[in-house]
Amino acid sequence: MIERLAAVEDEYALIETSLGDPEVLADPVRLRSVSKRYKDLTPLVEALRAHRTRAADADTARELVGASSGDEREQWRAELVQAETDLARLEDEIRTLMLPKDPNDGRAVIVEIRGAEGGEEANLFARDLYEMYRGFAARHGWQVEVLSSDPSDLGGLNQVTFVVRGDTAWSHLKFEGGPHRVQRVPVTESQGRIHTSSATVMVLPEADEIDVELDERDLDVDVYRSSGAGGQSVNTTDSAVRLTHRPTGLVVTMQDERSQLQNKARALQVLRARLLQLKQDEQDAAMSAERRSQVGGGGRSEKIRTYNFKENRVTDHRIGFTIYRLADVLAGDLDDVVNALQADERGRQLDDGGVGRS
Numbered sequence: 066m067i068e069r070l071a072a073v074e075d076e077y078a079l080i081e082t083s084l085g086d087p088e089v090l091a092d093p094v095r096l097r098s099v100s101k102r103y104k105d106l107t108p109l110v111e112a113l114r115a116h117r118t119r120a121a122d123a124d125t126a127r128e129l130v131g132a133s134s135g136d137e138r139e140q141w142r143a144e145l146v147q148a149e150t151d152l153a154r155l156e157d158e159i160r161t162l163m164l165p166k167d168p169n170d171g172r173a174v175i176v177e178i179r180g181a182e183g184g185e186e187a188n189l190f191a192r193d194l195y196e197m198y199r200g201f202a203a204r205h206g207w208q209v210e211v212l213s214s215d216p217s218d219l220g221g222l223n224q225v226t227f228v229v230r231g232d233t234a235w236s237h238l239k240f241e242g243g244p245h246r247v248q249r250v251p252v253t254e255s256q257g258r259i260h261t262s263s264a265t266v267m268v269l270p271e272a273d274e275i276d277v278e279l280d281e282r283d284l285d286v287d288v289y290r291s292s293g294a295g296g297q298s299v300n301t302t303d304s305a306v307r308l309t310h311r312p313t314g315l316v317v318t319m320q321d322e323r324s325q326l327q328n329k330a331r332a333l334q335v336l337r338a339r340l341l342q343l344k345q346d347e348q349d350a351a352m353s354a355e356r357r358s359q360v361g362g363g364g365r366s367e368k369i370r371t372y373n374f375k376e377n378r379v380t381d382h383r384i385g386f387t388i389y390r391l392a393d394v395l396a397g398d399l400d401d402v403v404n405a406l407q408a409d410e411r412g413r414q415l416d417d418g419g420v421g422r423s
């Protein structure tokens with residue numbers, strides 16, 4: 066561990082020097098990579114330096130406790146206790162910072178929500194989830210841009226795709242992929258009976274052009290006339306775009322914009338994100354299995370989280386976490402749930418015994 070920490074500080078010093086290298090500054094791709102690594106290492110190096118400083122303080126206090134008496138000795142003993150407390154906290158922080166970094170940290174996030182089982186109630190719940198994530202993003206100062214949406218007849222959403230931009234968006238939203246279940250009395254229910262419905266959420270890291278090689282010769286591009294809820298035409302020109310990526314069979318459609326070029330650009334944005342996910346899946350079989358489990362069949366029995374209106378309860382089934390503040394959660398106050406998921410992830414990484422750097 067000590068050797069690894071020394072290597073981290075050596076790497077940090079080299080990166081700090083390279084950030085002033087004209088060759089690095091002239092290469093945007095290399096500069097972005099080096100800057101990201103520098104940003105990733107900074108909290109760890111700062112914690113290491115703070116630990117070194119407090120260790121020296123503890124040594125000094127320990128010596129002076131033995132060399133002093135009376136009130137002065139008590140003052141140095143109090144300083145020693147505080148220094149040892151700080152050292153224990155910093156050691157925990159360093160262990161956490163040494164855990165492998167998620168390669169998608171810092172990326173924007175593309176989120177797709179679809180109503181699943183439950184008819185129109187599932188579509189209304191899909192809208193509730195969309196509003197929940199908008200509220201969550203606002204709380205953290207992230208930007209949200211809708212790429213496509215398909216309203217349902219009663220004001221719900223058959224489907225919505227949006228991108229969330231923010232330095233910590235991925236680290237907070239990556240846990241949201243999967244079937245979400247709601248238990249409540251639907252607006253369409255006249256007898257007051259509780260129904261169970263579901264919506265699926267897919268979470269993808271946004272890909273840059275340099276992340277995914279996309280040959281347009283591999284694409285089938287179809288254009289057609291946009292239509293709105295109920296099938297009515299919302300555009301009199303063929304502006305809607307459907308992209309089919311022949312090598313993978315992935316299909317993306319966009320119709321929200323009036324410009325065919327804008328719809329194609331947004332479709333390419335989503336397609337690159339899906340291709341990046343496939344690429345990462347191939348590199349990591351565990352990630353592939355996790356992604357396949359995100360959406361599942363969308364059935365009521367498959368779920369990562371339940372929102373129960375009668376009990377004012379939200380339960381995340383993956384970690385057995387329950388909170389009785391349903392209205393707050395749906396308003397975007399998801400931090401308690403996400404913090405619990407992040408703590409569980411860190412705990413599993415520490416239990417695996419692995420510390421390392423990407």
